[in-house]
Amino acid sequence: MSAAWSESDPIVDIRDVHKSFGPVQVLAGVSLSMPMRSTACIIGPSGSGKSTLLRCINALVPIEKGSIKVRGIEVNDPKVDILNLRRRVGMVFQQYNLFPHKTALQNVMMAPITVLKQDRAEVEERARRLLRKVRLEGKEDAYPGELSGGQQQRVAIARSLAMSPEVMLFDEVTAALDPETVKEVLITIRELAEEGMTCLLVTHEMGFAREVADHIYFTDRGLIVEHGPPKEFFSNPRDPRTREFLGQIL
Amino acid sequence: MDVIYDWFRQLYIDHGINLTIVYDRFDRNRMLGGLWTTIKLSLTCLALSVLIGLVGAWLQGARSVLLRAVVQGYIQFFRNTPPLVQMYFFFFALGSLMPQVRNEFGFTQPMIDNYTWAIISLSFFAGAFNVEIFRSGIEAVPKSTVEAAESLGYTRLQSYIHVVLPLAFRVCLPALNNNLVNLVKTTTLAYAIAVPEMLYVANQIWSDAVNVPEMMTFLLFAYVALVGILVWVMRKWEQSMALPGYGR
Numbered sequence: 001m002s003a004a005w006s007e008s009d010p011i012v013d014i015r016d017v018h019k020s021f022g023p024v025q026v027l028a029g030v031s032l033s034m035p036m037r038s039t040a041c042i043i044g045p046s047g048s049g050k051s052t053l054l055r056c057i058n059a060l061v062p063i064e065k066g067s068i069k070v071r072g073i074e075v076n077d078p079k080v081d082i083l084n085l086r087r088r089v090g091m092v093f094q095q096y097n098l099f100p101h102k103t104a105l106q107n108v109m110m111a112p113i114t115v116l117k118q119d120r121a122e123v124e125e126r127a128r129r130l131l132r133k134v135r136l137e138g139k140e141d142a143y144p145g146e147l148s149g150g151q152q153q154r155v156a157i158a159r160s161l162a163m164s165p166e167v168m169l170f171d172e173v174t175a176a177l178d179p180e181t182v183k184e185v186l187i188t189i190r191e192l193a194e195e196g197m198t199c200l201l202v203t204h205e206m207g208f209a210r211e212v213a214d215h216i217y218f219t220d221r222g223l224i225v226e227h228g229p230p231k232e233f234f235s236n237p238r239d240p241r242t243r244e245f246l247g248q249i250l
Numbered sequence: 251m252d253v254i255y256d257w258f259r260q261l262y263i264d265h266g267i268n269l270t271i272v273y274d275r276f277d278r279n280r281m282l283g284g285l286w287t288t289i290k291l292s293l294t295c296l297a298l299s300v301l302i303g304l305v306g307a308w309l310q311g312a313r314s315v316l317l318r319a320v321v322q323g324y325i326q327f328f329r330n331t332p333p334l335v336q337m338y339f340f341f342f343a344l345g346s347l348m349p350q351v352r353n354e355f356g357f358t359q360p361m362i363d364n365y366t367w368a369i370i371s372l373s374f375f376a377g378a379f380n381v382e383i384f385r386s387g388i389e390a391v392p393k394s395t396v397e398a399a400e401s402l403g404y405t406r407l408q409s410y411i412h413v414v415l416p417l418a419f420r421v422c423l424p425a426l427n428n429n430l431v432n433l434v435k436t437t438t439l440a441y442a443i444a445v446p447e448m449l450y451v452a453n454q455i456w457s458d459a460v461n462v463p464e465m466m467t468f469l470l471f472a473y474v475a476l477v478g479i480l481v482w483v484m485r486k487w488e489q490s491m492a493l494p495g496y497g498r
Contacts, residue, residue, distance in 0.1 A: 060401060093394065097394045099395065100395075101416045111403060115402060146495050
């Protein structure tokens with residue numbers, strides 16, 4: 001399946017994706033492609049299908065038409081090896097969604113042990129390293145309920161990274177955080193991007209998008225209305241809808 | 251020990267309170283046997299009914315319409331009929347259809363004895379309620395938490411075992427406690443098919459010693475103690491599972 005894929009091909013390749021929830025069309029032919037080690041941000045008004053698009057990429061939401069390829073793996077294939085797909089695609093959610101009955105360290109360790117059947121000692125060492133990386137040294141034994149939102153979100157990032165993904169999806173990961181803690185999460189994501197992780201973010205943090213992204217996509221009513229490198233996109237938006245949105249937000 | 255036995259014997263002579271189960275060795279052994287049978291019956295049914303509850307709740311989320319219908323039918327059947335009628339049904343109706351086997355003395359006997367029928371019947375009875383209790387807990391687990399597990403590559407079974415159940419348990423423990431307490435008390439129904447549990451043994455004793463009020467009082471206190479121990483254990487368990495910052 002992925003034999004034909006090489007590193008110079010896009011790692012995420014989305015073509016003409018359609019998705020409806022009942023009568024509501026959420027995605028109306030979205031195409032997007034990301035080279036490896038790039039960072040892209042999706043911005044746009046709420047309800048424009050941004051989050052749905054992310055959820056389609058790791059098959060949390062099935063698509064109706066079109067094609068999504070991750071590293072050459074066709075997500076829409078009914079015979080797709082879901083585990084093989086999901087271990088390559090890490091996802092971080094707005095509400096962190098940590099496992100509340102496990103400590104920070106256990107949260108990071110669980111999936112590699114349960115899903116990938118990796119050696120516990122080896123996983124623990126990596127988990128501790130990842131928690132250090134997201135600056136949570138000393139919080140290993142804390143339960144999610146004892147951590148701040150920003151700390152929980154960084155545990156969630158470490159939890160995803162523990163699966164050694166090749167693409168990370170961030171779904172409005174700072175939207176539930178207070179302004180001071182937003183920064184600590186953004187710093188973590190920027191470090192990841194700088195290390196060469198392929199990152200796709202849905203975000204409302206325009207400053208951050210401008211700074212970290214290689215490419216910006218603007219969605220409205222299930223379509224990508226406009227996209228381009230951040231400099232061009234923010235300084236010279238062509239589509240009136242983009243201009244209106246940026247005018248309201250900036 | 252003899253001092254105690256004598257005291258109880260004297261209690262009967264002086265005040266007419268006849269606790270043969272203390273001073274009479276034969277009755278004492280009968281009652282200890284009854285107590286042990288009640289404890290065994292309770293623990294076995296407790297374990298099996300919880301297992302039925304866990305499996306049933308898992309099957310309720312299955313894709314197959316047929317499987318879900320079977321579970322639903324099971325719940326309706328066992329929840330809507332009296333447990334005594336169920337026990338009679340198992341013992342007399344199903345039991346009579348079962349083949350007879352020859353025992354070591356050369357006599358024929360039913361393949362499934364009354365004690366085993368009591369276990370089967372009571373476990374299915376309490377299990378039906380446990381399915382619904384676990385379902386209530388499972389529904390309280392946020393969808394987003396399950397989604398996080400899915401996005402990490404968990405299969406449905408893996409996320410059920412490692413994420414959903416541990417959280418659901420914490421939510422539904424109080425309801426589960428209630429049902430298990432009821433189960434321990436319902437084991438007295440095994441009396442009806444001559445399982446020598448405490449009530450049955452007490453009946454035998456009061457038939458011989460004509461001490462009905464004493465035995466009835468003793469039974470009540472014995473169940474207060476048994477259920478008390480169960481509740482205490484469950485509470486300890488509940489406390490040990492409490493999570494900082496979750497729930498309360």
